Amino acid sequence: MAEDHENAGSAGRAGVTDERAADGPGEDGRPDGPRSLDGITRFIGLRWDDPQTVRLEIRPELINQGGLLSGVATYAMVDYCMGSTLWAHTTELERIATISIAVNYIQTAVEGEIVCRTTLDRRNRTTAVMRSEVTHEDGRVLVTAIGSYSIFPVRKPPSIAGGHPPVQAA
Numbered sequence: 001m002a003e004d005h006e007n008a009g010s011a012g013r014a015g016v017t018d019e020r021a022a023d024g025p026g027e028d029g030r031p032d033g034p035r036s037l038d039g040i041t042r043f044i045g046l047r048w049d050d051p052q053t054v055r056l057e058i059r060p061e062l063i064n065q066g067g068l069l070s071g072v073a074t075y076a077m078v079d080y081c082m083g084s085t086l087w088a089h090t091t092e093l094e095r096i097a098t099i100s101i102a103v104n105y106i107q108t109a110v111e112g113e114i115v116c117r118t119t120l121d122r123r124n125r126t127t128a129v130m131r132s133e134v135t136h137e138d139g140r141v142l143v144t145a146i147g148s149y150s151i152f153p154v155r156k157p158p159s160i161a162g163g164h165p166p167v168q169a170a
Helices: 005-011 039-044 071-087
Strands: 047-050 053-057 094-105 113-123 127-136 141-153
Touching: 039 071, 053 071, 071 094, 071 113, 071 127, 071 141, 113 141
Parallel strands: none
Antiparallel strands: 047 053, 053 113, 094 141, 113 127, 127 141
8 A cells, every 4th residue: 555654643652542533423423433543544443442453343334245344444454553553663753654465364244343453573674564363353363464564764845855945826
């Protein structure tokens, strides 16, 4: 996905929080899980126990045409959980982006709660490798995944980096 997790800055370094999110349904009736980060996590309904643990209650909107939990929902769950796991191990001067995630869809579900747990296997100055497992509340393993992320310094906007003030339209 190669998306910059820079906006996860509201998550802080010790845990994932978002004061805008509320427990319970949002304006559109979808659950705003505790501490959702953005519109995607609110729509899907991701809820964090801690940076390494994300939960999801399966809802009809997440079921695909085949009548099963969409792989998109579990992939997003893994990507966000890996991102928050690594984010907790970065400094204020570092940002992260997904390089690749290999997902193994072992089983699926149509109802209940699922949990993603991520472990940081290795982190150096520029990359990190993590593994995740998504389990159903009944104990079944649904998904396993291995992901790699890029770690890079905060980038200053070009107008600041060049030392010139931004140009404003007349």
